[in-house]
Amino acid sequence: MDEIKVGVFLSDCGNQLSEILDFDALTNHVKNISSVVLVERNSEFWRGKGLRTILDAVKGGKINRVVVAESLPKLSEVNIVQAVEEIGLNPYLVEVIDLKDHCAWPHRDTPSEATEKAKAMLLAAIERAKLLEPIEKLEFPTLKSALVIGGGIAGMQTAVDLADLGFEVNLVEKAPFLGGLATRAGRFFPTDDCAICIQSPASDVKTITHTSRKCVYRSGLSQIPNLNILTNSKVVGVEGVPGNYKVTIEKKPRYVNELKCVACDLCTTVCPVEVPDKYNANLKTRKAIYMRVPNVHPPVYVIDESACNFHDCAKCVEICPTDAIELDQKSERVTLNVGSITVATGFQEFDSTVIKEYHYNDYPDVITNLEFARMIDGFGPTGGAIIRPSDRKPAKKIVMIQCVGSRDRRYNPYCSSICCMISLKHASLIKTAYPETDVTICYIDIRTTGREHEYYYERAREMGIKFVKGRPSEISRDPDTGRLIVDVEDELLKRFLELKADLVVLAPAMVPAEGTKELAEILGLELDEDGFFKEYNAKLRPTETKLRGIYLCGGATFPKDAPTTSLHAHSAALKAAKFLITGKIVKDQRTAVVNEEYCGDCEFCPVTCPYGAISLVSTTEDHFVARVSDLLCEGCGICVGTCPLNAIELRHSRPSQMLAQMKALMSVNGTSKPLVLTICCSECGHTAVDSSGMAMMQYPANVRVMKVPCTGILQVHQFLEAFKAGAQGVMVVGCKSDGCHYEAGSQKAEKKVELAKMLLKEYGIEPERLEMFSMIYIEGDKFAEAARTMTDRLKKLGQLQLMGGS
Amino acid sequence: MTSYALFLGCTIPARQPSYEASARRALTKLGIELVDLANMTCCAPPPVQSLDLETGLSIAAYNICLAEEADLNIVTLCTGCFESLAMANTMLKENEKLKARVNQILSSTGKEFKGSKEVKHYLQVLLNDVGPNRLKENVSKNLSSLKVASFSGCHLLRPSALLKFDDPEKPHIFDDLIETLGAKSIWYRHKLKCCGGLLRGYADDVALAIAREKIANTTKAGADCIVTLCPFCFLTLDLGQVLMKSTFHEEYNMPILHYSELLSLALGIDPEELALQFHKIKVYSVLNKIG
């Protein structure tokens, strides 16, 4: 084992820090610490001459551990570490601390106390550096292939993007045809043009122009050689790790050979079976063998196996001119090996049957927006005629009802965001085609927030569409005429209305697509409280999940309109591309490692790991140990905090390292105030300390800060150790409990603090000496306030007397 | 023999002996034993809850305690009593804090609410203890020509989360029990709408206007009679028609019957025993149709 030689480099920031801190005293203090062989002082050390000083010391073999006191370590550290690595020292043997924002600036009113604190901070950094071990960088190969689940407009756009970038893409769609909701919707707002429009410049194999839009069937999507489209197919199993997923697809039989079918439609002319056409809102029937009109892809017929009589009939087989019909096709299982998975499963309309007072599914003349879209579509079951389903007579008076099951705490408390525009679109289309139709929209609020949406609303009003502010309480039916009556209070007129209607169009909530729960389980993804796939971070990472290599796009995370879906799809494609493009994942080994001798097979850590990085592996017949995947581990340490046997540790934040820091920080006081140990998480907690210093907020110098990856790493006995080390009080500062950057760490820390308080009480120590705070970067003032509060509290409590003295 | 503690409430013994008479006779005939417990009080319906809800719940709980002590479930005739007692029963069973508070109040009476018994409306007894088949077997009169406008009133069904009696938007239990007797339960506009009864005494004009709509709608639908469950509804619709005549000069002559009366008639009980003379709108037309 090589002798440990620590070099300490102190930046005085152009002699600014030395106005406050006594650098001579610091240098002397540090010189005398064991294993310190070199102490240097300069204006800065993270670049230029200062950096060269460090590198020379390393190159010359003088030092093998580097401690730097530098400003803005979160920026400067990167430079130092990279440079050090280039000359051959393991970059994880470097420790950088901030004497400016963590010491000089927040304590500028008490410079001598600041200097004492700086001594303690330097000692802590040095003691930790002595215990640091080299950490390796690992490479995990990834396949340059992607899976996109869902062939709607979101999935198609992501798939085309990825294929254009050169990846092997598999697009899997559970319906027999691509297109998703767009094919039923017909037209999309705000442009009211074709819904099934998809941007695909590079993949247009026919022309070389920069045309911006092509309908899917002529977009060349199906001609892209590295885009493999599987329709009538569902994902039933996923195994493997990010970059190397093994996906099992179940391909349902189409009963028609894709290579032979010429889409001549002869089969439907002889098929004897007619079933209600659910796709067309049951406004017409279809045969057991069918194709969607208009179609996107593939241009191949399909047999509905629940309706077909198969060999008892086989009339279609006889008549097919190319022998394309194969009644004996079976389900197949297909295995795909992919590097990344993108979920684009979209959403569906809420089933309004439960809102019984609206009589959906009871009165045939009460329909939904999506069903109405089929009616007004020229290709639809009524050829664009607007009729009453009950008697097929023209509908002259139409009432639309918004927020059916949306903003409803009984069903879906959220606003589905697109229904106001959908209804306005339908109302506008009605008035354009049939201007004499009376259309009234009953609403709670009209939400037209998008770029052109308010103009759309204005045009709708100009067309003479009527608006009633009021949510209808009931739809009833006149027994003599069969006409519908909608009861509503017009709040603005303060009048009760009984609107007569031929047709009532409900705007139901948009809810997660069928199969969302099952798919989430297969992939290991979380759903949010409304049942949609949970975005990793709504603000910054809306197309990512907490699992590497798995992405989300489109309506699967929340209902959205077409423009937003496009943005989302391209974002997801970019994220997946970034993940796949290098062909490998590079990660350092700052991960957890299990001491298998100590592991008691209690199964706690696999359950608490937010990333599923821990699995149980059998070592003997009946004994299991936990084992950590370096690929999946994110280095938070929540497992460490959970293990009852101290059998698992984080390589770069070992309990021994933490204890050394605690003791060092408490070794020197130099103030008349009680020492407070503050343990901050490296995400929000430590940044709050940074910002309070950057803003020069003043708090007392008896407050000493150390950093851990996540407060979830902390164990109850560590709080007791802190008191033993000389702390009069302990502060834990973490992310807010609903915003922990490692999912659940700060919540776990809160529980441990509660437990620790109970223990302290048993030991005769006031539980108020230990406190947990949560704050974010911009709440630096909260940190300064907390530091002052704790100090005052401890002053009042007096000196801590530990049993047996310490 | 299934036994229940009969909860009569205030309005029925005070104003509608015919409801009580028909109910006792019909239920006894069907094998239900009705036990009269001492020391029961008013159930504390909405008028009392309006003054102080906590007091109302405590009074309701007190009455339930009497049944718990007698180890009997409660059956009510009046749907107002049903709502008051069932609501209190459920609320206290589901909310520990509320139960503790009410028991604190009840301690002055030496009683403690335990939540060990159920509160039922007699329709539930007919449905579950007697059963539609046995009910049908006991029907001896032909009601097939009778077109009934059923009106269960609000408090049999709502608040549905606490009463859990039937689907509040599409109830069917009451209509089914009418048709089990052989009569036809017809549709009429706003069947589930309140009769306005609880406004009597405070805003008689409003109450009357609301009741009038109901009478008009049932008449328009061609009903031979309205069958009610709540004594307040009965009063509003029966006595109400007398007031409609004097106020609006409209005469509807729509007989109002308690379901228990219809039940008794269907079971063949002599109309003489049912105290039908207390009805303001005479029910001869109904009696004639039944035969």
Add this chain to the structure above:
Amino acid sequence: MKQEKEETTTNLAFSDVITSRLGGETITLCYQCGTCASSCPVARITPRFNPREIIKLSLLGEKDEVLSGDAIWLCCSCYNCQERCPQKVEIADVIYALRNIAVKEGNIPNIYSEFADGLTNEGRIVPISKFLEKKRPDLGLPPLKPVGVDALRKILSVTKFDKIKQEKKEAP
């Protein structure tokens, strides 16, 4: 900042008073959709009562108008509104809570005073006439069991119900 807070406190306090009252907890969820008003049999007959407006006025802090007005006494307790409210506001229970608060301040309509008297005197809100009680054997009805008036009075005393109606008597 502090001064602004004080000015608005008196208004805000009313909705706090309601939400801290049994039955009134959900009033602040209301987003004025009007389903309750449209479901209400009374609102359709008379403009004197509109549940949505009562809630709006209460949330705006118009304490006097709500508590001394006659609107809150016009609810017929049919619970249709509460069944259908998409925000699960317990509208009928909120109106009871408002009535309870009004009663505490001495605003009680006469008929309700009579109910309260009936309760304290006889344990029934609708007293039974001697005439009808005597007729019971003729109608084949068993004699009425005694009413638990003593127990009832104890309850009313603990909840200070009997005090409430006394305030009314003192008011002009």
